[in-house]
Each structure stands twice: as C-alpha cells, then as structure tokens.
Amino acid sequence: MSLSTALAGFDFAAPLAFLALPAPLLLPLLARRLPRARRAPAGAILTPRALAERFSGAAGAGARRTVAPAKILAALAWAALVVALAGPRSLSAAPATPVSGRDIMFTLDLSGSMAVEDFEIDGRPASRVDALKKVGAELIARRAGDRVGLVVFAEKAYAAAPLSFDVDAVARTLRDTPLGIVGHSTAIGEGLGLALRRLSQSSAPSRVIVLLSDGSNDAGTTDPNEVARLAAALGVRVYTIGMGVIDTKTFNGLGDPVDFEALQKLAAIGGGEAFRAKDTAGLEAASRAIEALVVGEAGVSAGVERRALWPWPAAFAFLATAAFALTRGRGAGFAPS
Structure with missing residues (x-):
C-alpha cells in the first residue's frame, strides 16, 4: 500500500x-430449493377449542x-x-526512518585482559571493557539507518545480536554482556570469522567489520589474516581499534600490551584502517573517525x-x-x- x-x-x-453480508437472505432461498424430507405419520392430541383459540x-x-x-x-x-x-x-x-544500505558487524574483544583498569571515565579509573561498552554503545546507537550486529569473542566467538535496524537494542546488548562469558583468551580469528560469516549472507551494498581488541591472537585455530583476505575478496572492509596504553613495541614486561602492528596488518589486508586508543578520549576519537569513513548518503523509508x-x-x-x-x-x- x-x-x-x-x-x-x-x-x-x-x-x-x-x-x-447477504448470506441470511440467500440461505433461506437455497433451503427452499432443497427437496423436502418425508414426514413420518404422527399422532395428534385433541385440545378443547376454547383453550386452543386462547x-x-x-x-x-x-x-x-x-x-x-x-x-x-x-x-x-x-x-x-x-x-x-x-x-x-x-x-x-x-x-520516516533513514536507510543507508550499510551492514556493520561490531566485533568486540571480551577477553580477560579487558579487565585491566588503565582507562578513565568521567575522571575515574575504569577498565578497558567499561570504556569499550560506553564508547561502543554510543557509537552503535548513532548508527541509525544502518543494520548493525554484534559479535563478542575471547576464547570463543559468540553472535550476541543479529543484524538489525534496532541500534538501541544492539547497544543495550553490548552494555549487558558480561566479561568472561566466552572465555579469557583472545581468538581474534574466531571473532572475525563469525562476523564475516554473518555479513556474507547480506546483500547490502556496503558491508563493514569494526574490530575492537587489546591483544594479540593467542587462541583459536583460525588465522585472522586469512579471514581479512577473504573479507577483502567478498568486498567487506575491516576497521580495527587497538585498546591499551602499552603496545608490543614499548612493552617493558609490565601490564598487558596491545599488538597494534597485527591490528594494522589486519586493517590493511581488509581494505580498512587501524586506529590506536590509549584512553577513553582516544577511543571516542577512533570511533568518530571510523564513523566518518563509513558515512554515506541515506535514503528514507516511510x-x-x-x-x-x-x-x-x-x-x-x-x-x-x-x-x-x-x-x-x-x-x-x-x-x-
């Protein structure tokens, strides 16, 4: 309509x-055309004339x-x-709802190292996962017009939310997903692979994976670089954000470094870009930069x-x-x- x-x-x-509507008028007419049933002979009861008349x-x-x-x-x-x-x-x-024609799978690291408190939220110490949930949920909620899905990974990968225009629901899912639900190691290849599998079933003209992680690939059997190559072959772009103050180049034996070089390589293979987030402000800047890169003209669906x-x-x-x-x-x- x-x-x-x-x-x-x-x-x-x-x-x-x-x-x-005319059934009550037609049914009696049809009934009259049906053959009448033969009546069996029956007895009669004689009633006084005066009583019968009354x-x-x-x-x-x-x-x-x-x-x-x-x-x-x-x-x-x-x-x-x-x-x-x-x-x-x-x-x-x-x-009217804007429709962009973009499908975005957010692929988020929920490994044990995400509990490290080297970020700040509103001037207070916060864990990496708290910062990721805050900034990631805000980024997802701003993607009105896109179909957005959510994959979380650690030792295993889990599709927390299917691709949906209901970005608020996906953002709530991210906020409510507890740390450790999928293990404590970091299987980047498994997370990327599951996100790509979901996007491979999409017919959207623009398909994007946004990977947020703070560590190197130390679990799983899937090579993340091979997944990135397959993504590029399928026309899916891969953007990465490395979370953490220390990286593998400046690692002095203390803390949990982020393997930013590996994340840069993934993004390069996947046709996207890599961003480094050393604090909450850097994480917000990285999310805004990715948002600008995947922006485009949106149609309107009434x-x-x-x-x-x-x-x-x-x-x-x-x-x-x-x-x-x-x-x-x-x-x-x-x-x-």
Missing part, C-alpha cells in the same frame, strides 16, 4: 469478508409484537459481525502504522445478539387473560 493511500486513514484487512391468539400476538425488532436486531448483529471479520483498521504515517478496530463492531454484534435473544425470549411467553 502506498503512503498516500495510508493517509486516507482507514481500510479493511480482509475486505472479501463483505461477500458474506393459546394460538396469544402466541400470534406475541410473535407480531416481536418479529420486527427481532429481525432488525438479527440483521444488525450479522452486519456488525461481518464488519469485524473484515478487519477494520485505522492508518497513519509512521515516522512506513504505515495500523491500529485494529475490529473489537468495536465485534462488541456491537455481541450486544445485538444478546438483545435479540432477550426479545425472542419475551415473545415466546403467553399473553395474560
């Missing part, structure tokens, strides 16, 4: 139901008094029931909101049927002498 039609404000979900006169008067209202109520009940079956509904234009109205005619049909039953009940009584 077009938007202009929807703005008319009303339609029926099953308009063919109105074909049943009974027949009272019943006839009651029937005459109730036949017109009963027919009207029956007709109204049937008509209201048919209207309810047709599914009346009100229509209104839904708010929808229609439908509200079912069938309970109203259904309730009227029920009341009319109840009134019909009461009217028939009163008409079946005998007139006073």
Whole structure:
C-alpha cells in the first residue's frame, strides 16, 4: 500500500469478508430449493377449542409484537459481525526512518585482559571493557539507518545480536554482556570469522567489520589474516581499534600490551584502517573517525502504522445478539387473560 493511500486513514484487512453480508437472505432461498424430507405419520392430541383459540391468539400476538425488532436486531448483529471479520483498521504515517544500505558487524574483544583498569571515565579509573561498552554503545546507537550486529569473542566467538535496524537494542546488548562469558583468551580469528560469516549472507551494498581488541591472537585455530583476505575478496572492509596504553613495541614486561602492528596488518589486508586508543578520549576519537569513513548518503523509508478496530463492531454484534435473544425470549411467553 502506498503512503498516500495510508493517509486516507482507514481500510479493511480482509475486505472479501463483505461477500458474506447477504448470506441470511440467500440461505433461506437455497433451503427452499432443497427437496423436502418425508414426514413420518404422527399422532395428534385433541385440545378443547376454547383453550386452543386462547393459546394460538396469544402466541400470534406475541410473535407480531416481536418479529420486527427481532429481525432488525438479527440483521444488525450479522452486519456488525461481518464488519469485524473484515478487519477494520485505522492508518497513519509512521515516522520516516533513514536507510543507508550499510551492514556493520561490531566485533568486540571480551577477553580477560579487558579487565585491566588503565582507562578513565568521567575522571575515574575504569577498565578497558567499561570504556569499550560506553564508547561502543554510543557509537552503535548513532548508527541509525544502518543494520548493525554484534559479535563478542575471547576464547570463543559468540553472535550476541543479529543484524538489525534496532541500534538501541544492539547497544543495550553490548552494555549487558558480561566479561568472561566466552572465555579469557583472545581468538581474534574466531571473532572475525563469525562476523564475516554473518555479513556474507547480506546483500547490502556496503558491508563493514569494526574490530575492537587489546591483544594479540593467542587462541583459536583460525588465522585472522586469512579471514581479512577473504573479507577483502567478498568486498567487506575491516576497521580495527587497538585498546591499551602499552603496545608490543614499548612493552617493558609490565601490564598487558596491545599488538597494534597485527591490528594494522589486519586493517590493511581488509581494505580498512587501524586506529590506536590509549584512553577513553582516544577511543571516542577512533570511533568518530571510523564513523566518518563509513558515512554515506541515506535514503528514507516511510512506513504505515495500523491500529485494529475490529473489537468495536465485534462488541456491537455481541450486544445485538444478546438483545435479540432477550426479545425472542419475551415473545415466546403467553399473553395474560
């Protein structure tokens, strides 16, 4: 249905139901054409003439008094029931939603080293995972118009949220995912592989993987570089963000360094770019930079909101049927002498 039609404000979900409207008139006509059943002989009860006249006169008067209202109520009940079956509904234009044609899989490291508190949030010490959840959830929530999915990994990879336009729901999933749910090691290849598998089923013109990690690939059997090559062959770009104050070049034996060189290589193979985040501000800057790189013109998708109205005619049909039953009940009584 077009938007202009929807703005008319009303339609029926099953308009063919109105074909049943003349059924009460047609059924008696069809019944008359059916062959009559033979009646078996039956006995008769002799009733005194005066008593028979009194009974027949009272019943006839009651029937005459109730036949017109009963027919009207029956007709109204049937008509209201048919209207309810047709599914009346009100229509209104839904708010327009931008549609970008991009599918983005956020692939986030939740290994044990993400518990290290070398970041700050609002001037207070915070763990890497807390910073990742804060900045990552904000980045996801800003991707209105994109289909966004979420893969978390450590020793194993887990698809936490499928590709969806509901970016707020994906952001909530990230905030609610606990550390350690998929182990404590870092299997970057497994996380990338699962994200690529989800995007390989997508027909979107632009497909992107955003990988946030703080360590080197030390678990799993999948080579992340091979996954990046496959991603490039499939037209999927890979962006990486390395989280951590110390990297493998400046590592002095203390702390948990980030293998930024490996993340740079992944991004280069995958046709994207690599960013380094030493603190929360750097993480926010990296997310903004990636956001700018994957930006593009967005189309607009307008929808229609439908509200079912069938309970109203259904309730009227029920009341009319109840009134019909009461009217028939009163008409079946005998007139006073």
